[in-house]
Structures are given as C-alpha cells and as structure tokens.
Amino acid sequence: MQQDLLTQGFELLLYGMGTVVIFLCLLVLATAAMSKTIERFFPEATVPAAKPPAPRAAPAADDAELVAVITAAIRQHRQRG
Amino acid sequence: MQQDLLTQGFELLLYGMGTVVIFLCLLVLATAAMSKTIERFFPEATVPAAKPPAPRAAPAADDAELVAVITAAIRQHRQRG
Amino acid sequence: MQQDLLTQGFELLLYGMGTVVIFLCLLVLATAAMSKTIERFFPEATVPAAKPPAPRAAPAADDAELVAVITAAIRQHRQRG
Amino acid sequence: MHNLELLWNSSGLAQLHAGQGLMILIGLLLLFLAIRKGFEPLLLVPIGFGGVLANIPGAGMAYSAVESALHAADPATLHALAQLLQVPVDAGAKALQAAYDAADTATHLAVRQVVLDAGFTDGMLYNFYSVAIASGAAPLIIFMGVGAMTDFGPLLANPKTLFLGAAAQFGIFATVIGAVGLTELGVMDFTIADAAAIGIIGGADGPTAIYVSSLLAPDLLGAIAVAAYSYMALVPMIQPPIMRALTTEEERRIEMVQMRHVSRREKIVFPLVLLILVALLLPAAAPLLGMFCFGNLMKECGVVDRLSDTAQHALINITTIFLGLSVGSKLVADKFLDVNTLGILFLGIIAFAIGTASGVLIAKLMNRFGKHPLNPLIGSAGVSAVPMAARVSNKLGLEANPHNFLLMHAMGPNVAGVIGSAVAAGVMISLVGG
C-alpha cells in the first residue's frame, strides 16, 4: 500500500509534468500561429486611422444625436425663456 | 387537442392584448390625474426658492455643525501648536 | 407562570445590565492599558519621519521600479520612432 | 499506461460530440457579433462565453449532478436510478431523464442523494443558473437597475404615448398565434406555455424575456434570450424598412411640439401610481414592475443616492455577469440544437416586425385624431429596446427633416414599451403559468 502511494506520486509527477509541458508547447504553437494569422490577414489599420477603431460605428451616430439633442434642448430653453 | 391549442392561443391574444390596453389606458388616466393633482395642490416652489429644497432641513444644521467642528479643530490645533 | 415571566424579566435586567457594565469597565481598563503600553513602548515616530510610515518598505522599491519601467518604455519608444 | 488512458479519456478531444463543436462555434460567433459588430455586448459577451464553457466536452459545467450522472452513464448508478424512478433497467439515459423530469420533489431528492454519493457534483454554470435565474433573482435585480436608470420625464410630459407602448405589444401576442399555428401545422412542437414565452421576445426587453421563460419554458430559455438580445441589437436594421413602408415622407417630416416641464414630485409619485395600479389589477406582474418601480423611486426620490448609484453600477454589473453566464449554460448542445430553436429565431424576428408595425400604425391613427401633431416614427419605439428604438425613430426623423429631433419624444413610447411588455408578461404568467 505504501509502495503504491510512492508509485502514485511518481505517476502524478510523470503525467502531470508531461501534460503541463505538452499543453504549454501546444499553446506556444497556437499563439504563434494566431499572431502570424492576425498580422498577415487581419492587420490593424495604420495608427492614425486606428485611433477611432472601425468596429464602433455607433459612437459617431451617437455624437450626431447628442449634438442634435443638445441643440434641440437649447432651442427649447430659449423659446421658453 | 391541437384545435384546443390554437383556441388557447387566440384566447391568450384576446385577453392578453385586452389587459395590456386596458391597463395602459388606466395608467394614462391615473398619470394625468396625478399630474393635475400635483400641479394644482402641491406645486413645486418657484425656482429661486426651490434650489435648496424645503424638506431637507438637516443640511443647514449640518453645515452649521461642520463650521463649528472645523472652528473647534482649528482652535485646538492652534492651542497645541 | 406569569409570575415566572416577571421574574425572568428582572433576572434579565440584573444579569444583562450587570454584564454590560462589567464588560465596558473591563474595556475601559484594557483600552487605557493598551494606550499606555503603545505610548510608552511603541510610540509612533516623530511627525516628519512618520509621514512615509516605516512598515511600508515596498513603495520605495516600487517607485524605483516604476521609474525604471517608464525609462525603459521611453527608450523603446524613441528607438522605434 | 492506465493513467495515460485516463488522461486521454478525460481530454476534450476524446469526448467531443459534433453538436458540442457546433455550439462552441456558435458561442464564438456570438462573441464575434458582440465584440466586432457591437451587438448588445454587455449581455452577448457573457452569454457567448458561457455558451462555449457549457459545451466543453467532459467538463459538465452546465449540468446538474443528476445530468452529469446520466451523461457519464456509469452502469451501477444508472441501475440505482432506474429503480428509484421505476423505469426498466435497460431504458437508457433519455428515458431516465424523462422519468426524472416527471417525478415529484421527494423522488428528485432521493435521486440527488444517490448521484452525490456516487461522486457527481453540480457544474459551476449550473450553480450560477440556480442562484441567478431559477430563483428569479437576477432578472428582477437587473430590472431594478434599469428602473434606476430610466427617466419617465418624457412619458409624464405626454402620457398618451403609453398607448404606443401598448400597441407595440401586439407583436407579442401575434407571435403566440404563430407559435401555436406552427405547432398545429406539425412544423414545430410547442406547448401554450412555450408559445407564450416565445412571444415575449417581441417585448424587446431582455430581463422580461428571461424572467418569463425561466417560469414558463426553462428549456427554451437559451434560444429565447439569444433571440431577444440579438434582435434588440438588430433593431437599427429591422425597424427602418418597416417604418418607411408604413409612413409617407410627409408624415415623417412632422415636427412635434416641445414637451412641458415635468416636476420632480410627479417623477417621485409616478412609480408609486404605477405600483398601486399593478397591485390592484395584475399581481402576476408585481415582481417585475415592482422592482422596476423600486429602482425608479430610488433614483427620483433623491434621498437614497448611494443605493440608487449601487443599483445602477456595482449591483447591475455583477448581476449581468452571472445572468449572462447562466443564460449561456442553456446553450448546451443537447438542449439548443433542436428544430425548435430555429422556430424561435424565426418567430422572434416576426414578433419584432409586427410590434414595430403596430406601433407605427397606431401612431398614425393617433396623429389623425389627436390635438397635437404626432410623428408616426415614434410609434416604433413602443417595442422598447431602450434606447435603440428611440434612436432609430430620431434618425429617420432627421433624415426626413434635419430640424426634427424626435429622440425625447420617442423616449415616451420607449419606456412605455417596457411597462407594456411587463404587463404582457404578467398576463402570460397568470393565464398560462398557473
């Protein structure tokens, strides 16, 4: 039984350390592949264009609305005053 | 049984939509009545007076206390220094 | 039974109020002893030295690191630009 | 070698079913839509991520201990369960699951004790679902936070816009007819409770939809929530063609009269008026509208700002994280990959379309008979989808007339739509859930 416990310990060392190393090796490969793919096929726009990131079309619309709403509010305020 | 299901569906449409409409009609009436009542019987004070709203008597007291405490603290500090 | 309830009430008054008073008396003694001990044996450093409190050795190290990291970042940025 | 086999057998690859792979892709698609396309990201990021987690083969994160035991199919455990559930020993996991679902609470407890003794445990997402959704708490807490963020001012300035909030709920009930119709045609297989839950998608209000389906159709909750939030995100695409088709250029140009000033007192008293009306007429809507009114009262009363602030930030954010992950747990392959899900997605968009159309049409009617001009574009905002639908109204108004600012006018029907769909939810629960 005690012999057994030590064996279990060494098996845990072997399979555990093995899994950690294999997993992180695969992660190195996957990460490198991911970075290469993104750099080649989906590069970020050049810096000046990227500052307002493309995916967010909404904010522009929001700003327009905001301006509109503020303008309307001011108009109403003046009319009332 | 399937006939039954369709009937149930139409009943749900009838009673459901009916309830929604009746409920919101009553809400329109109740809201209008509420607004009228408040405007007539519990109007807010005119703007200049309303700025420090009446119900909060405490803050004034607090300010007085705050001033008092700060004064006391300064006095103590001077005496010590 | 009702007599009993009143007796219980008076016992609660006696033992309860007794405990509160004894507990707070002991707390007065313990607090006074604690304050005396700290004042005599573990006084806080004089004010000018105390401002950056002694126990926190880390921040100094952190600041050095922070400066180092910022310096490095700036160097890298210049080299890139 | 035994350990190597154990490790391999416990790996995801060895246990991956096609359905799980597909659902992981669907989860990633939801993440893409949320992050790249901006589809309701606050909900769809947690839902999509939860969907991926739920379908990790072998992890069983979305399963209860009992479901894990049935999937593991350990013969001794299945045998014990078959005896408890009085099912033939060789009936298989599906029959056991069906018998378990039909069993009473005492049997559930006994089955649970057996599987816990066999070492099975509840998955993390299952725990989140139990605490956040099965208890009903999370949608209600979110509704409280939404209430604390809602300004009833525009609605109080023009209470008649409540009618538009009523009209747009027609989409809900028309969809119920659609769902039972598809069932009668044999295309789908929905009960009346399922149909009611599906209809609520047309309410365009996420927490209401989740609350109703957790009560009436928990198995469809994943599909219903995904449909509700996706279509809410698609409002800027779904609504404009319908709105243009049903209105003339002339109507879209109508400028509305400026709103009256609404006093603080009206804003404080309104949630109480609404609460009393709910209490007297439709108690089944009381949890939803009660929490909504509570949030709004905390905001407006001005004396509990620290509570209102927490309801609008820390509390609603924490709840949103767990609500989203919990909804994601219902994207588990064997529940989601079903023809019914396609039916739900189809019916959901119908519901949005009908709701939009009803709102616009009633707005046209009101414009014809009302004293003040009313731009029919604000009718579509009655579906709720706050504040997207109101923005759509505003945008189309500006297109027709650059001086036409409808946003505040559309906020009235917009918040009315929230009330309307909560009322509809109450009716569903009292007529179908009883």
Next chain:
Amino acid sequence: MHNLELLWNSSGLAQLHAGQGLMILIGLLLLFLAIRKGFEPLLLVPIGFGGVLANIPGAGMAYSAVESALHAADPATLHALAQLLQVPVDAGAKALQAAYDAADTATHLAVRQVVLDAGFTDGMLYNFYSVAIASGAAPLIIFMGVGAMTDFGPLLANPKTLFLGAAAQFGIFATVIGAVGLTELGVMDFTIADAAAIGIIGGADGPTAIYVSSLLAPDLLGAIAVAAYSYMALVPMIQPPIMRALTTEEERRIEMVQMRHVSRREKIVFPLVLLILVALLLPAAAPLLGMFCFGNLMKECGVVDRLSDTAQHALINITTIFLGLSVGSKLVADKFLDVNTLGILFLGIIAFAIGTASGVLIAKLMNRFGKHPLNPLIGSAGVSAVPMAARVSNKLGLEANPHNFLLMHAMGPNVAGVIGSAVAAGVMISLVGG
C-alpha cells in the same frame, strides 16, 4: 368567459383584504416619512417599498411556498398537508399553520415537497428574507460596513465615555420589564424572548435590533425594525426635552477640555483588544462585534484600503437594499396588524426615553466625581443612533453656549453605545436564545 373570470379572480382588487389595503397605506406613509421628512431614508425607503410589495393581494411575494399553499386553500393540498401534520382534515389553514410551525424539520421537508409538487413557489421577498436575514448575514455585513466607517478616535481619547455607552443601555432592560409587565397585566402577549427583542429597540442600532429579533422573535421583526429606524430618525425630537429637563442651564454650558491626539497604532490595536475581550467574556456577541471590529480593522490598518472601501460602499449598499426589502416582507398584514405591534411601538419610544435619561444622569454623576469637567449633554449620545444623537448633544450645547462644540466629545459615548448595545444583544442571546 373562463379566462376573463380567471383574470378577474387573479386581479388584486378581487383579492384585496382590508388589512392589505391598510398595510399598503402604512408602506406609503413610511415612504412619505423617508422621502419628505428625511426619516432614515436609506432603510425606510426599501422597508416601506417592501411593505407595499408584501401586501399586494394575490402576489404572495412575502410568502414561502407553504404559506402560499395555506392561503390559496386548495382543498386537495390542504387535505394532504393535514395528513402530514396529523391535524383534522377540516381544521382550516390557521390550525395547519400552527401545526407546521410546531413540527420538526423532517415534517417541514415533507410538507414542502407536497406544496412544491402542487405548483406553489417561494415569493421573491421570502427568498430575499431567507438569504439576507434568516441566515443572519445581512445585519452582520452591515455591521462590518458600519465598523469600517467608525472612528474610535474620540472614544480612545477619553475611554471613560464608555461608561455613558453602558448607562444608556438601561433603556433596553427597562423595556424588557415593561414588556413582561404589560404581558402580566394581560394587555399584551409577549414571551421573554419577545421582550428581549423588543428591548433591543432601545439600543438605537438598526442592524443589532434586526439581528436579535431574527434570532429571538422573527414574527415581530417587522415591527421592531420599523420602530427602531423610526425612533432613530426621531432622535432630534425625542431627546431634547428629556435632556433639558434633567440638566441645568449651567451644566449645559460646561466646556470640555480638548481631546488628546490618538495615534494610528492605538486605533489599529483597539478593535483587536475589543475582539479579545468579547472572545473571552461573551462569545454570543462575537458575530456582531467580530464583524464590527473586522470592518474597523480594515479601515484603520491602512493596507487593505480597497477592501475597506468596498465594505463602506458597494457591499453595504447592496446589503442595505436587500435587508430593507426583506424587513418590508415582515410588514405583511396578517403578521403586522396585531395589538402587539402597537405595544412594540409604545415600548420602543419608552426605551429611547429611558436610555437617554440614564445616559444624561450618569453623565451628571461622572461630572460631579471626575477630574475633568464633563458636559452631561453628551450622556444622551450613549444610546448610539450614530451620528444623530451626537449631533443633538452638540446642538443643545451650542444653544446654551455658542462656543461649546460637543460633537467630537459626544462621538465617544455615541460609538460606545454601539458596543454597549451589541454586548446587551449578546447577553440576551445567551440567556434567552439558548
């Protein structure tokens, strides 16, 4: 027509009892007092709103599944429950409730299984109450937050003010005598545990009162919490006449010597000294005072500011919302509308008055025999009601002598009162709750 009838029967109007209507009005009154008059709004807004929700007819938001089943009075379910509880079949809901309350845990489980199978569920407020109060968690978390907001500096500068915190607790125990006396006179009907819980109102400390009544008298919790918070709000009205009656103008003019500087280390060590003393002498007070000291240590130690900050804001606010709604769930008509509630309200104000008087009288005594002058006005702050009672002392001091700033001097007895009433709570729990 069946559906119309169903809808009408499920409406609130059809089910409204007079008691519920009255309780809704009381809930609205609490909201009015909180919002308009500024009565402890952080608690009374959620309590008042919870009280309205709890009394919505037909919604059963404050009922457990078992209570809902008993109120619904479905004959088949009642029959099954009568058999389980070994009560005559025609005994009625009240007898069943009494038998259920007296039954053991195994019977509770069996009854619960029956009513869950019959489709009854726990109401939302009942769930909140179970998680927040029945578990004991919410009052303790609030106490931790209060600890993190408390500055023991004034108390450490003058530890003798702890005596004033002890003296003012006499109100607690005098009220116990009042409660058993009224019972002996046949006016009320309180057990000794009820009397102990009622007495704690005199501690003028909300979370302590809620914690003690959740353990000793859960049925009276609603009335006790409402009384405690209402009278805390009324401190500026209750205390001054008593303080004026018991002191001379001369005494009120006494200026106190300035406080010594208290070092950071004393402030860090004090909560640990208090904790050790509690551990050695009164373990029953350990949960309350332990969490209080923990909050204070987090604040003073200076190395866990992010935890202390969360304890003072997000966490205490979230807990306050659910604590308030949960307390509101105890304002349900059939528990609150009872002659005992009137007794509690009456005894509560007596407790405040006696506590105030004891504090002032002992302060006069200490002034006579102490080395340094002591203004008796700070004695009344010993009831706690932080920081209101200390402000009252300060205000009366300023009235008598415009250069007399008592606020910091009164903060000593004020926080001592918190400790004192938590100690009193511990004694109650160990003598009565065992």
Next chain:
Amino acid sequence: MHNLELLWNSSGLAQLHAGQGLMILIGLLLLFLAIRKGFEPLLLVPIGFGGVLANIPGAGMAYSAVESALHAADPATLHALAQLLQVPVDAGAKALQAAYDAADTATHLAVRQVVLDAGFTDGMLYNFYSVAIASGAAPLIIFMGVGAMTDFGPLLANPKTLFLGAAAQFGIFATVIGAVGLTELGVMDFTIADAAAIGIIGGADGPTAIYVSSLLAPDLLGAIAVAAYSYMALVPMIQPPIMRALTTEEERRIEMVQMRHVSRREKIVFPLVLLILVALLLPAAAPLLGMFCFGNLMKECGVVDRLSDTAQHALINITTIFLGLSVGSKLVADKFLDVNTLGILFLGIIAFAIGTASGVLIAKLMNRFGKHPLNPLIGSAGVSAVPMAARVSNKLGLEANPHNFLLMHAMGPNVAGVIGSAVAAGVMISLVGG
C-alpha cells in the same frame, strides 16, 4: 444564581482550550505580518481575522450545526445521532464525527434534521465557507477578476516564455513526491489527494491552491492557503539566494531585446485560443482557466468596460472579503493544530524553492540554444506570484546592470506561470479527484 452560572459557563474563559488560545495567537500573528510587514494583506488580514473568530470558544462560528452538536455533547442529541449513524451509544464525539464523515447523503440529511430540531445552527463562518468555497464560486470569481487585471501583452510578444511558466511547475510535482515520501517514511500521514493539494502551493497562486484543496483536501485547506499566501509574500526573500546561486554575474547582466508591439486583436483572440485548447485537452482545468480567460476577454474586448471594471473592483473585493474569512474558518484549532500542518509549511517552501530553481535552470538552457539573448533571472518569475516574482527578477537584474530593465520581460513567464499552475491543477483534479 442559575443565570450567573449560565453566563459564566457561556463565557469564553470558561470554555477556552489551550489549542484555541494558541490559534488566536496565530491569527494575531498573521494580522501582524499582514499589517506591519505587508505580507499579502488583502488575503492575510481577512484570513487572520477569520482565524481568530473561528477559535472564539463557545461561539462555534466555524462549525456546522452538526459539528456544534458534537462539541456541545448534549447526551440526548448524541444518543439520537449514535442511533442514526449506527455507532455504539458510548462511542464519543470523535467516533460519531468519523461515522458522519463516512455516511451517505441521506444519513447526513437525517442527522442534520435531528441537530436542527435540537436547536443547533450553522455558524456564520461555516455559512460563508459553504457559499464561497465549498461551492467553488469564490476562487473562480477571484480568478475572473485576476484575468481582468492581467495583461498578456508581454507573453504574446515572446510566447516562448511560456516554457518558463511550464518549467517552474516542476516545484509542484516534486513536492507531491516529497509529501508521499514523508508519508512512506511514517513522518506524516497524507493521501495522494492530500499530496496533490499540497503540491499546488508551489504554483504560487492563491485562488488555484484554494480551489484545488477545496476539491481534494478540504481539511488541509487552511494550512495550504496560509502557506501559499505567506510564501507568496516571502518571494522577495526566498527567491534571490536561489537565483544568485544558479546564475553567473555575466548571465544576470544580459540585456534582452526590446519587445515587439502586440496588437489589440491578438490580445482579444488569445484568451479564446487558450480556452479552446483547454476545452480540447484538459476539461478539468476549464472552470479555472475558463473564468480567467473570461475576465481577460472582458478586459481586452473593449466593449464591456463596465463589467470588466466591476470584475476588477467591487466583485473581486467583495469575494476577497468572504474568501478570506472562509479560509480563516479552517484555522479552527482541532483541524489546524496537527503535525500535518508543519509538514505542509515545510513542503510549501520546498515547492517554492524547487519551482524557482527549475525556472532559472530552463531559462539558462533556453538562453544557450535560443536566437535572442535571454536573461535567466526571468526564469524564476515562472512560479507566478504575480507581480512579485517579476519584480524580484527586475531587481536582481538592476543590481547586476543598472540599465537592465527586466520587469516587462519577466511578466511573460509570470503570467505563463498562472496558466501553468492552473493546468497542473487540472491534471491533479482529473487524475486524483475522479
């Protein structure tokens, strides 16, 4: 006199055991180290305080109702329990506890019903432990928050540093051998599950250690958590001598080439890549790494900032408070004061030392065979202990070469170490926990 006796008997002094007194002192020592010496105060302040609370004699704050009943040793209750557990009536509390631990879930329920009926209740810290740790929730929520605070940029700029994160996990598994070796030598008494949980201390990651021991060795959780956080705090003392011994002055002077810019998209996609890899290979690590990736995705995606912000502040702070108090509940004398605790403390520091050494040695190897120069000092950061270990690498680098800024380079292996130990945790759970 009966009450006086009751009060005295219920006082802490009358019930104090030497072990409890010792544990209170240990709790105070942890507080001293946390507050005065700055040892991981965010965790050790709540843990130390919880440890004091747990050992308050007579309060039973860390005990379940069943444990309280066994400690109270009321003859009638013990008699009833002995019958339920089929143990001789005079077997004593220890035998009853052992029989209870070995019993099945149905028996647990029956025993619980008996002790609840006898008036025993779960202690506050026991409740916190059940909700926060036994459910698995708190460590996972903390891991989500850590994910939301982690920047994978340095790791993505140089993915090979992942190898260093792998190498440093050797400390974990070497410690497992140490633990089983000590058991074989008869010095300690650990099962293989205990050994696995102890090894995880070498992961230098608090939530991972707590999560694993809650699953594999709940009785050792207190000692393991205290060891993990204490040694993390001691990293600036433990690592430098080992690092100096294993590297030459020349090696420590190596300057590394500047990092490439990492795009936002890489940062968004990386947590998904990691998640998919976990899903395919090691589902047992999915809860830990899933929540970690979720937190990181919320941070990086940029569209759910309010959720990310809450995960990094309110939510992680609230969870930390309860996690710490719950860990403290495991410092109860009769569980902690055991020779095994000494073994855990001894093995834990061995684990840190071996992990540090492995990291440095593999870094030396990589420096020899890689294209770019690699300073071996960053190898030690692979143990995780974020960000302390990376700071240590930086400090030693600066000592050898004042222009050598290693901090960002060391952050790569540092966060890789978090992934590495979570993977190791997954292996342990799937090989040992099954």
